[in-house]
Amino acid sequence: MIDHATRAKRFNADEKKVNWHDETLWFVRHKRDLSSKGIPEWEQLRELAAAIKANVLSHLDEYLLEFEKNAIANGIQVHWAKNAEEHNQIVHQIIQKVKGKKVVKSKSMLTEECHLNEYLEERQIEVIDTDLGERIIQLSKEAPSHIVMPAIHMKKEEVGDLFHEKLGTPAGLYDPQLLTAAAREQLRFRFLQADVALTGVNFAIAETGGFVVCTNEGNADMGVHLAPVHIACMGIEKLIPKVEHLGVFLRLLARSATGQPITAYSSHFRTPRPGCEMHIVLVDNGRTELLGRPDFRKSLNCIRCGACMNTCPIYRRSGGHSYDYTIPGPIGSILSPNIDMRKHSSLPFASTLCGSCSDVCPVKIDIHTQLYKWRQIIAKEGHLPASKRWSMRMAGWLMAHPTLFRLSGKVGRRILSILPRQLVYGRWNEWGKAREMPPPPAQSFHDWYLNNRNNGKK
Amino acid sequence: MEKSKETILSRIKKSKPESTPLPEIPDFAIPSSDLSLLFAQTLEKVGGRVVHGLSREEVGSAIRKAFPEARHCWSDTPDVLESNVSLHQGPHQLENLDLAVVQGEIGVAENGAVWVTEAALPQRVLAFITLDLILLLDKNQIVWNMHQAYQKIGHSLPGFGIFISGPSKTADIEQSLVIGAQGPTSLTVFLL
Amino acid sequence: MMKVGLFIPCYVDQFYPQVAIATLKLLENLGVTVEYPLQQTCCGQPMANAGCEEDSVQAARLFVRNFHHFDYIVSPSGSCSLHVEEHYDVLDPTPEVQKVRANIYELTEFLIDILQVKTLDAYFPYKVGYHASCHGLRGLRLGHASELNRPDFSKPHQLLHMVKGIELVPLDRPDECCGFGGTFSVSEEAISVKMGKDRIADHSRHGAEVITAADMSCLMHLEGLLRRQNSPIKVMHIAEILNATQN
Numbered sequence: 096m097i098d099h100a101t102r103a104k105r106f107n108a109d110e111k112k113v114n115w116h117d118e119t120l121w122f123v124r125h126k127r128d129l130s131s132k133g134i135p136e137w138e139q140l141r142e143l144a145a146a147i148k149a150n151v152l153s154h155l156d157e158y159l160l161e162f163e164k165n166a167i168a169n170g171i172q173v174h175w176a177k178n179a180e181e182h183n184q185i186v187h188q189i190i191q192k193v194k195g196k197k198v199v200k201s202k203s204m205l206t207e208e209c210h211l212n213e214y215l216e217e218r219q220i221e222v223i224d225t226d227l228g229e230r231i232i233q234l235s236k237e238a239p240s241h242i243v244m245p246a247i248h249m250k251k252e253e254v255g256d257l258f259h260e261k262l263g264t265p266a267g268l269y270d271p272q273l274l275t276a277a278a279r280e281q282l283r284f285r286f287l288q289a290d291v292a293l294t295g296v297n298f299a300i301a302e303t304g305g306f307v308v309c310t311n312e313g314n315a316d317m318g319v320h321l322a323p324v325h326i327a328c329m330g331i332e333k334l335i336p337k338v339e340h341l342g343v344f345l346r347l348l349a350r351s352a353t354g355q356p357i358t359a360y361s362s363h364f365r366t367p368r369p370g371c372e373m374h375i376v377l378v379d380n381g382r383t384e385l386l387g388r389p390d391f392r393k394s395l396n397c398i399r400c401g402a403c404m405n406t407c408p409i410y411r412r413s414g415g416h417s418y419d420y421t422i423p424g425p426i427g428s429i430l431s432p433n434i435d436m437r438k439h440s441s442l443p444f445a446s447t448l449c450g451s452c453s454d455v456c457p458v459k460i461d462i463h464t465q466l467y468k469w470r471q472i473i474a475k476e477g478h479l480p481a482s483k484r485w486s487m488r489m490a491g492w493l494m495a496h497p498t499l500f501r502l503s504g505k506v507g508r509r510i511l512s513i514l515p516r517q518l519v520y521g522r523w524n525e526w527g528k529a530r531e532m533p534p535p536p537a538q539s540f541h542d543w544y545l546n547n548r549n550n551g552k553k
Numbered sequence: 554m555e556k557s558k559e560t561i562l563s564r565i566k567k568s569k570p571e572s573t574p575l576p577e578i579p580d581f582a583i584p585s586s587d588l589s590l591l592f593a594q595t596l597e598k599v600g601g602r603v604v605h606g607l608s609r610e611e612v613g614s615a616i617r618k619a620f621p622e623a624r625h626c627w628s629d630t631p632d633v634l635e636s637n638v639s640l641h642q643g644p645h646q647l648e649n650l651d652l653a654v655v656q657g658e659i660g661v662a663e664n665g666a667v668w669v670t671e672a673a674l675p676q677r678v679l680a681f682i683t684l685d686l687i688l689l690l691d692k693n694q695i696v697w698n699m700h701q702a703y704q705k706i707g708h709s710l711p712g713f714g715i716f717i718s719g720p721s722k723t724a725d726i727e728q729s730l731v732i733g734a735q736g737p738t739s740l741t742v743f744l745l
Numbered sequence: 746m747m748k749v750g751l752f753i754p755c756y757v758d759q760f761y762p763q764v765a766i767a768t769l770k771l772l773e774n775l776g777v778t779v780e781y782p783l784q785q786t787c788c789g790q791p792m793a794n795a796g797c798e799e800d801s802v803q804a805a806r807l808f809v810r811n812f813h814h815f816d817y818i819v820s821p822s823g824s825c826s827l828h829v830e831e832h833y834d835v836l837d838p839t840p841e842v843q844k845v846r847a848n849i850y851e852l853t854e855f856l857i858d859i860l861q862v863k864t865l866d867a868y869f870p871y872k873v874g875y876h877a878s879c880h881g882l883r884g885l886r887l888g889h890a891s892e893l894n895r896p897d898f899s900k901p902h903q904l905l906h907m908v909k910g911i912e913l914v915p916l917d918r919p920d921e922c923c924g925f926g927g928t929f930s931v932s933e934e935a936i937s938v939k940m941g942k943d944r945i946a947d948h949s950r951h952g953a954e955v956i957t958a959a960d961m962s963c964l965m966h967l968e969g970l971l972r973r974q975n976s977p978i979k980v981m982h983i984a985e986i987l988n989a990t991q992n
Contacts (some may be wrong), residue, residue, distance in 0.1 A: 313736025
C-alpha cells in the first residue's frame with residue numbers, strides 16, 4: 096500500500112512545480128484573508144455557521160422529513176440512497192426512464208465520491224463535466240486534486256497539450272483565455288444536446304424544500320435550464336433549516352474559497368420548469384456513521400470551500416493526488432478514515448498539527464484536533480507501521496524511568512560525538528538526509544543544574 | 554427506495570447529538586456611506602459594469618450604443634429595448650441570443666450581487682445563455698448585506714431565483730482569471 | 746511567595762542546555778525563585794502525537810508527580826505546555842492532574858500574563874526573524890494567527906520589542922509552519938524538509954541574521970537545514986535573546 100509520504104515525495108521531485116503550486120494556493124489563501132478581513136463580524140459569522148450546523152446535526156432526521164415534504168409539494172421528486180451504489184442506481188434509473196443518453200454535470204463532490212461517471216459510462220451513458228476544471232481532468236482521466244480548483248495541479252502547457260489532443264486546439268496554444276474559449280465553444284454544444292443535467296447541492300433549505308447551487312462559470316444553470324430533467328445529488332448534511340441561514344453561509348462560502356465576496360451565480364431552485372422534471376437524491380454513504388462518532392461528527396459541518404487545503408502547508412507542497420481520496424487536504428484526512436481506515440491510515444499523519452486548517456475553517460471544524468484523535472484510533476486498530484509502534488512503546492517506557500532516560504541520553508550524546516560521520520548519516524537516518532543532527536553538548540541541563548544550582552545535592 | 558429512507562432516518566435517530574438551539578442572527582453594522590456607490594465599487598471589482606444617472610429612455614440608447622453588434626435581443630421592458638426573439642419554442646431557441654435585458658429586484662452592496670427571479674425570466678436560461686447580460690435595478694432597492702437581502706426576499710422563495718454577481722468567470726487554468734466561461738461574457742447593471 | 750517549577754523538555758535537556766540555562770537565569774533575574782525537579786523526563790507528547798497516547802501515560806504520570814506541588818510550571822516550549830494543558834485527559838482527572846493542567850505556562854506567556862513584565866535589561870544588536878511556532882500560536886494563543894480576523898497581537902513580540910538594539914525583520918508568511926511536527930519530520934521527510942527550506946528562505950530574504958522562536962523543536966529542525974546549507978544564519982531560543990546582555 097502506497098502511503099501519503101511516498102506520493103508526496105514523488106510530487107516533490109519537481110521543486111519548481113512544487114513552488115508554483117505552493118505559491119499559487121498561498122495567493123488564494125491571501126485573497127481569502129483580505130476578503131474575510133473586510134467583514135468586521137467575520138469571527139461572529141463563523142460562530143453562527145457552526146451553531147446552525149450543530150443544530151442541524153441534532154435535528155437532522157426532522158429537517159430531512161420537513162425538506163422532503165416541502166420538496167414534494169414543490170413538484171420535486173425525492174429519492175433516498177443509503178450508499179454510493181444506491182445513489183448511482185437511482186441516478187441511472189431516472190436517466191433510463193427518460194431514455195437519456197447524454198448527461199451534462201456541474202461540479203459535485205458527492206458524485207465524485209460515489210464514482211458516478213464511471214458507473215454511467217459503463218452503462219453507455221455519456222457524461223460531460225461542464226466545470227472547466229472538471230472538464231480538464233475528465234479529459235486527462237484524472238481525479239480532481241482540489242475540490243474548488245480541480246485542475247490546480249496542471250500547468251497551462253499541460254492543459255494546452257491536452258486540449259490539442261482531445262479538442263483539436265492548435266498545437267502550442269497555451270493562453271488560458273483562448274483555451275477557455277475553446278472549451279466554451281465545445282461545451283455550448285454539449286449543453287444544447289443534453290437530455291439530463293446533473294448538479295450538486297451547496298445548501299438545501301428545510302422550510303422551503305428548495306436548494307442552492309453556487310458556481311462561477313454559470314455551468315450548472317446552463318445545464319439545468321436547457322435539459323428537460325434536472326437531478327440534484329446531495330449528502331444529507333447539506334441541509335439548513337431556514338432561508339435566513341443562507342445569509343450566513345453565502346457570506347462565508349466564496350470568501351473562504353477564493354476570496355470572492357460571493358460566487359458569480361448563487362442559484363435558488365424550488366420548483367421544476369413547467370413540463371420538466373426535478374429530482375433530488377439524498378445520500379448517506381457513511382454520513383450517519385460519522386454522525387454517531389461524537390469526536391468526529393463536526394466534520395459534517397463542512398461546506399466544501401477548500402480553505403483548509405489552500406492554507407495547509409503540507410497540501411500545498413504535496414498536491415491533492417497525494418491524498419488518494421476524493422476530498423484531499425486536511426478535511427479529507429479526517430473524512431477518509433471513516434470510509435476506509437486501513438486504506439487511508441497515513442492521512443491523519445500527513446500533518447504537523449499546526450492548526451491553520453481549524454482557524455481558517457468557516458464552519459469551525461476542529462480539524463487538527465480530529466487529526467490527533469484519528470491517529471489514536473488508527474494506532475489502536477493496529478494500522479501503524481510496526482517500527483513506529485515499537486519505537487513509541489520503547490520511548491514511552493524510557494520516559495517513565497528518569498535514571499535510564501538520563502543514562503541513555505548521556506551514552507547517546509557520547510556515541511553521537513565519536514561516531515564517524517558516515518555512520519551517523521547512514522541510510523537509516525531520515526532526519527539526516529537533508530539536515531544535520533544537533534551538535535551533542537558535553538553535559539545536559541540536568542548535569543549543569545546539579546553543578547551550578549541545587550547546592551551540589553544530587 | 555423507501556427502505557433506505559427508513560434506514561437513514563433510524564440511523565440518524567440513533568446517532569444524533571443532543572439538541573442544540575438555533576442561534577439568532579443579529580443585525581450587523583451597516584456602512585453609513587452611499588450604498589449604490591459601494592454596490593458599484595464591489596461589482597466592478599468582480600468584473601461587472603455599473604451605469605447610473607440615466608433615465609429609462611437614455612438607458613435604451615446607451616445599450617444600443619454599447620452593443621451595436623447585438624442582433625438577437627430579449628427584453629421584457631419594451632420602453633428600454635425591443636425584443637426580437639420568441640420564447641415560445643423553448644430554451645434551445647435562445648442558442649444565438651446576443652443580449653438580454655432583465656429586471657433585477659434587489660442589489661447587495663457587500664458583494665455586488667443582484668437578486669433576479671423567474672418573474673423576470675420567462676425562460677430561466679435567458680440570463681445564462683445570452684452573450685451579454687444587462688440588469689436593470691432600482692437603486693433604492695440596494696441593501697448592504699445578504700441578511701438584509703434575505704429579509705426582503707422573505708421566507709417564500711420563488712420557483713427559481715438567483716444572485717448574480719458579475720459575468721461568468723473561471724480561473725481553472727493556472728488560476729488566471731478568464732471572463733466569460735460558460736455564461737455571459739459581460740454584465741452591465743443600470744441603476745435607475 | 747509563589748513556587749515555580751521549571752519544566753525542561755527532554756530534547757532541550759539533552760541537546761540545548763544553554764536554552765534551559767537562559768530560561769532559568771531569565772526567571773531568576775526577574776526575581777523568581779525557580780526549582781527544577783530532578784526526576785523529570787518528558788511530557789509525553791512525542792508518543793501521543795504519533796498516535797500512541799497509551800505509551801505516553803507513564804511519562805504524563807511522572808510529570809504530574811514531579812510538578813503537582815507548584816503554583817506555576819514554566820517551560821520554554823509552547824508545544825509541551827499545550828500538550829500538558831490539552832491532552833492530559835489521558836489521565837484520570839484527579840486534583841493533582843487538574844492543577845498541573847491549569848498551572849502550566851509557556852515562558853513568554855508566564856512573563857507577560859503572570860509576571861507582567863514591562864521592561865527587560867536585554868541587549869541584542871542583530872536582525873532577528875521571529876518564527877511563530879504553531880502550538881504556541883494557535884494552541885496557546887500566544888498571539889493572533891493570521892487566519893483570524895483579530896487585531897495584531899503577540900506576547901513574544903511584546904517581549905522582543907523590549908530588547909535594546911534588536912531589529913525584527915518582517916516575513917512574507919508570518920506564521921506558516923516550519924514542518925517539524927515531531928515524527929512527521931522523519932515519516933514525511935520530503936515535505937518536512939521542503940517546508941523548513943521555504944521558511945528559511947523567507948527569513949533569509951528579509952535579512953535575518955538570527956531566527957528565534959518560543960519552541961526549540963522548530964529551531965532544531967531549521968538549524969539542521971541551515972547547518973547542512975552552511976548558512977550563516979543562526980537559531981536561538983527566545984529565552985536566549987531575552988537573557989542576552991551587553992556583556
